[in-house]
Amino acid sequence: MAKANLVDAINRALAEEMERDERVVLLGEDIGRDGGVFRVTAGLLERFGAERVVDTPLSELGMVGAAVGMALWGLRPVVEIQFMAFIYEAIEQIFSHAARIHSRSRGRYSAPIVVRTPYGVGIKGPELHSDSTEAIFCHMPGVKVVVPSTPYNAKGLLKSAIRDEDPVVFLEPSRLYRTIKTELPQEDYTIPLGHAEVVKEGGSITAISWGTMLHRTMEATEGFDVEVIDLQTLKPFDEETLLNSVKKTGRTVVVHEATGFCGVGAELSAFFAELAMLHLRSPVMRVTAPDGVVPMAILEDHYMPSVEKIRRAFEEVMNY
Amino acid sequence: MAKANLVDAINRALAEEMERDERVVLLGEDIGRDGGVFRVTAGLLERFGAERVVDTPLSELGMVGAAVGMALWGLRPVVEIQFMAFIYEAIEQIFSHAARIHSRSRGRYSAPIVVRTPYGVGIKGPELHSDSTEAIFCHMPGVKVVVPSTPYNAKGLLKSAIRDEDPVVFLEPSRLYRTIKTELPQEDYTIPLGHAEVVKEGGSITAISWGTMLHRTMEATEGFDVEVIDLQTLKPFDEETLLNSVKKTGRTVVVHEATGFCGVGAELSAFFAELAMLHLRSPVMRVTAPDGVVPMAILEDHYMPSVEKIRRAFEEVMNY
Amino acid sequence: MPYRVIDSFEVRYLQIVDEAGNLDESLFDGFSEWLVRSFFERLVLSRTFNSRCLSLQREGRIGTYPSIYGQEASQVGSALALDAKDWVFPTFRESGVLAALGYPMELLLRYWMGDERGMKIPHGMNIVPMSIPVGTHIPHATGCGWAMRLEGARAAALCYFGDGGSSRGDFHEGLNMAGVFKANTVFLCQNNQWAISVPRTRQTASRTIAQKAFSYGFEGIQVDGNDIFAVYRATLDALNRAKRGEGPTLIECFTYRLDDHTTADDASRYRDPGEVEEWKKREPLLRLRLVMQRMGLWTEDYEKEVVKHSEEVVDSAIEKAEAVSPPEPSDILIYTSHTPSGRQRRELKEL
Amino acid sequence: MPYRVIDSFEVRYLQIVDEAGNLDESLFDGFSEWLVRSFFERLVLSRTFNSRCLSLQREGRIGTYPSIYGQEASQVGSALALDAKDWVFPTFRESGVLAALGYPMELLLRYWMGDERGMKIPHGMNIVPMSIPVGTHIPHATGCGWAMRLEGARAAALCYFGDGGSSRGDFHEGLNMAGVFKANTVFLCQNNQWAISVPRTRQTASRTIAQKAFSYGFEGIQVDGNDIFAVYRATLDALNRAKRGEGPTLIECFTYRLDDHTTADDASRYRDPGEVEEWKKREPLLRLRLVMQRMGLWTEDYEKEVVKHSEEVVDSAIEKAEAVSPPEPSDILIYTSHTPSGRQRRELKEL
């Protein structure tokens, strides 16, 4: 089996879904002739034509809004937002429309759209190219939020996202696009949304992470008996897998790249408090970015949680 | 001392600040001749003129964006968004600009704007007139979030918000606009941002709430020995007051109107886990709306946390 | 003048029947007796529905309600230009459109009672739940009309919004993309001169809304929105052009909101009653009646009968709507996503 | 034609010096020798800065950088029309504006190295940090120009953006509000024909960007953006009108991006090299040189000297920029709010 990077994996997921289902169309800035600023859609215009791989005007609100309209008509649009911070203009379309149309119409309509966007620090991009605000999408009822961490799971998760009847925000860790490779089966496999993956078994600490940070978390485990869980779907997350692990380990560390305050780590902490309090031998610790504006390139390494910081959290929960 | 309702209190805070500081200007839809859809700005146009009390086009993004530009020039704009869900179009202006300009310019510029908006369920309004998504603003570094619960604190908090050098999202509980009255001193008092208020002392449970839910929480306390804290400023919150209370009671219930998943209650729960674990005798319980789209009038009472639900949480933490 | 002129544009206006009932004979064709009667009957029906809603609201039997009084020609005239395959994107102020299209009135009433089931659009009707955040549905109509074009459907999307809606970014991005992709979309702005208390002149400094189409490379026209013939003709032409693949059109229906913004509003706080009186003289039923008289289609008895029938229809809808049992609290969670999450399942038990 | 014409608009175009260096004598006044030399010297300076940045990026000494090559006339010509009291709202592609305004180049370089301190604008300069999210700063310029008008300041705000930026909701809401409130704002769109790989014709179906001003009730003009004289004149006129309280103007500078979008881009993937070659013949320095020759202001030696001086200025800025010690990690938190919260104080210890 050939190895592939994250860009290839996403590209193949898109191509296979477009092949499988004529209703899948791609909208985005520079995704056509240019093949996307990260080259994620390279070759798709040539293969599927300009009617299904559409270079749009510079119009994030318009793209997501049009995608909702296309979905109402029966298409299954996948929108690429060039960088996560540029999704903000389209938030109303996601929150007030995509997320609600199924409920508002009591099931008559849905908005099965996927909004893909690279997120996170680590590519030395300009300002506003490194945001990681998954939590705000998680907070909105009706939206699903997915973050792959490897080429393998990216392909399987994206396919599920495209087939899902609900709107999905699909966040691609930009730092991982070309830095890791995994085996990538040619078959049509999917990874169900709402399913977390135990990527390393362990007995003393449950470490939960996703995307880029999952790899840092793995790095940090040396010398600790850590069970590492790749959350994959942040909303709705896989409660069972989490609870089973915590019942075993009694200690939890959540690692994410976003700032901590009201981040997804807070939800995980509250969840464990409510549903697994008696199993907890130490507080759920969060390792996150600080409560500061995401810095530019020179300081970005200081913003991202470091391996040492994760190890300190492991030590802390072990010595509690 | 005369009693006043929330509408009057906010109106007076605005008037006093406009009197005190010429730089304060108000922007909003229907805030001038109409005096605001909730009549919060009634009389201000007549008093301060159309250049300082400005009826704008239907343009939430434009209003907040223009406010940022006015603030750069040296004014102190206060923007009214008619209902909280209509702020979503302006989120990029708040997140990518107002919240960051001080950091991006390393202190040269700031955006001392206030964005006021009614939030919450309970006025039997049409769809999208009842959102309560304070958590997403709390998540963004650089933004302050304030929610008054009484006419008295509304006046003091809004004055502080207007004088603050950072952007503030000021959320007014629409259900309380005319339903409660408190004494309202004529003097120029302020309540500092970042300060929580112990509104009822107690020894067994710390109940934390804000806005509309604070009153339900108070109602629910009968028969329990509850210390009720009005959080007032959600970001940054008053850590000291919270920790002091929990050290005394060992039990915490957070009550808010927003949906629970990734809500502010999650942050409070995580905060207590991290900083007060050893004092906790029971899990921090959250009483919140469910993870569903805010319903229309007929079902809205089922969506809001009820007094019984709060009491059940009190019982639960007591019996843990 | 040192500058060279490189392009020029004209803003056009269409009126077929004026306030006095005079009609432009050259334009007055294609209106069969059947169609003209339909205009009348649907107009009366929507007006009846509307005035009943205002009463129901006063009696506390429905919630806040936005009146369409004065705008019926814009609504009914445009709605009747639609085919069954076309899609409709209304705002909250489109009772007249829905009534004209035969939307079940008991559902519409349920909606205004505060029941989402009122927007569970019956199958076979391509109507999207009314948009509450102003202007935000405009890009949906673009996407829908674009999808129609991509799939070669002989259908179009008709999007309603107000003068206020034209100020929103959604309008701009939606119309711009529709222009670029030649979406099968017709954008119909009911310029009723007011956005709550904000007059049209303060909404935008452009003289017309119609001319905003020039920014997007397609046609914009202003139509007398109280002339049901002109509205019908302009809408039909635009829908047909869209269906032929000739791209979108922006239609500005120049009309007037004769009532308060909604039942929660008091327009006397900001609006000159004299202005309202002037516009009352131009309300759409007056001139429709005159034309029908001339065509020999109108008698007092006929009108009485139409009114009576409309009242019966509306009354029976009210009865039906009020007999419906309230929705289940669990609906809040059941419809949020297609399958409930673990958390939602726990929450379902508590509802 | 059944429709009545109720208004009409013309799109105007300004060029003072054409590609061949021919100038319109009637328009060529008010350009003192001093000013023309300034045009040349700032243009060369910004071009020098730009090409040095491209090299620095290749050497890994700065991060991703957006070239201004080809757009220098639009940038320098407009910048030189500004007064000290005016405010400037640039995007990421405005090195030429900043260079022309005397923005400390070592700061600009620090910024492109990835250091926020590079956008700590020196006091006395009314420049706002460049906007990265396209178009989002447009409403800020509206607000600033509006505040100027409210306070009776004889100043204006000049807002730069690209053809891509014109598609955003911010553009629409910003310009619409500026029109309504007659803000002292000039909106300057550098239509460089491309938004990364998206050509102008796909950005919007309107023939010009200039005509979009008609939507907002003010003037829009298209200017030859490679003619520094036309750009200067149009900008100065617009700024003066704004300062006189006559409201905003939209200027479309018709120009071309001769380089890749940024150093991270490869335009050969999507753009015909022949097109670039055609536009190279129209690049702004060529015709400025011809005019100066005719005025007796240009010699080879003069140009050599200007180039040499510019290189020295830029090189010394690079030296200074590279000598600066890196920012403190604590800056991340210190500048986020005016006073750190309890949480931030704890986090400061960990940074």
Ligand SMILES: Cc1ncc(C[n+]2csc(CCOP(=O)(O)OP(=O)(O)O)c2C)c(N)n1
């Ligand atoms: C985005 C948004 N902002 C504000 C409101 C509150 N609001 C409801 S209707 C209205 C005025 C709408 O004016 P217009 O678009 O002209 O439509 P009309 O009411 O005249 O039919 C406003 C401000 C809203 N519903 N949505």
Ligand SMILES: Cc1ncc(C[n+]2csc(CCOP(=O)(O)OP(=O)(O)O)c2C)c(N)n1
């Ligand atoms: C809101 C937003 N969307 C996408 C991007 C990514 N991006 C950066 S520049 C650019 C094209 C901008 O085109 P234009 O406005 O014409 O300016 P130019 O680059 O040609 O100067 C894009 C899509 C961005 N920075 N901001």
Ligand SMILES: [Mg+2]
């Ligand atoms: Mg209106």
Ligand SMILES: [Mg+2]
């Ligand atoms: Mg461009």
